[in-house]
Amino acid sequence: MNRADLSKQPADVAAMFDEVSTHYDRTNALLSVGNAALWRVATTRAVNPKRGERILDVAAGTGTSSAALATTGAHVVAADFSEGMIRVGRQRQAGNSRVEFVQADATKLPFGDDEFDAVTISFGLRNVVEPQKALAEFYRVTKPGGRVVICEFSTPPARVIRSAYFAYLHHVMPAVVKLASSNAEAYDYLxxxxxxxxxxxxxxxxxxxxxxxxxxxxxxxxxxxxxxxGVKGHTAAQD
Known part of the structure; x- marks a missing residue:
């Protein structure tokens, strides 16, 4: 079994996601207790994709988030560095002409400057060995006036929620993963x-x-x- 660690070596992370690609969406739905779909809706609304726009979905996995973004008529490039995820995604989105899969490293995106109306990443920035370098790449490929949207696990501000959440991560989640995932050890890294x-x-x-x-x-x-x-290309004071 492949398992990444907090050094986040790209080859290790990619291999880990290759192994879990087949059951990845199902496992996420179970672990999030159904909230994954709600987070996807919130992210899609924040990106606000419009017909004719070109959107980059980084760490797109099997393309579930990309398909949601494409429903308005936008063209979505679903980028992921896991060959296994890309393979499953292409199979699942085979009939969707608005979703294009590209294998890519978030820190070395194979796209030109100012190419996308929006760049988004959901639950993937945390897995990048140099996340700030990835953000610089997101900025580079975003058009002036374009937007970035990042959905990521974070830190609950309320102490009681934070304590319960980390207890879930350490005690409940491992038991669920053993039943649902093809690589339970990978979710220790999660x-x-x-x-x-x-x-x-x-x-x-x-x-x-x-x-x-x-x-x-x-x-x-x-x-x-x-x-x-965030938005690219504005010189006004930031929020």
């Missing part, structure tokens, strides 16, 4: 990576450092997840 991930304010700071303006975030599900957003 809990570790969430616990080690910066809080909402730190990620907002990274977005500003990358160059995005009007940076803001809102908590979803008591702050278990946070939805961050």
């Amino acid at each position: 809990g570790e990576s969430i616990a080690a991930w910066p809080d909402q304010k730190a990620l907002a700071g990274w977005l500003r450092e990358a160059g995005y303006a009007h940076v803001a975030y809102r908590n979803l599900t008591f702050g278990i997840v946070a939805l961050h957003r």
Whole structure:
């Protein structure tokens, strides 16, 4: 079994996701107690895709989020560095001409400058070995006036929620994963990576450092997840 660790070596992370690709969406639905679909809706609304726009969905996995973005008529490039995820995604979205799969590293995107109306990533930035480098790449490929939307696990601000959540990660989630996933050890890394991930304010700071303006975030599900957003090409004071 392949299992990544907090060094987040790209080859290890990719191999881990290759192994879990077949049952990935089902496992996520179980682990999130159904909230994954709600987070996807919130992310799609924040991106606000419009017909004719070109949108980059990074760490798109099997393309579930990309398909949701494409329903308005936007063309979505679903990028992921896991060959297994891309393979499953192409099979599941075979009849969807608005979703295009590309194998790509978030820190070295194979796209031109100012190419996308919006760039989004859901639950993938945490798995990048150099997340700030990835944010710089997101900024580079975003058109002036374009937007970035990041949905990621975060830190619940309320102590009681935070304590209950981390208890779930350490005690409940491993039992669920053993029943649902083809690689239970991979989800040990999931809990570790969430616990080690910066809080909402730190990620907002990274977005500003990358160059995005009007940076803001809102908590979803008591702050278990946070939805961050920003805009490229504005010189006005940031939020």
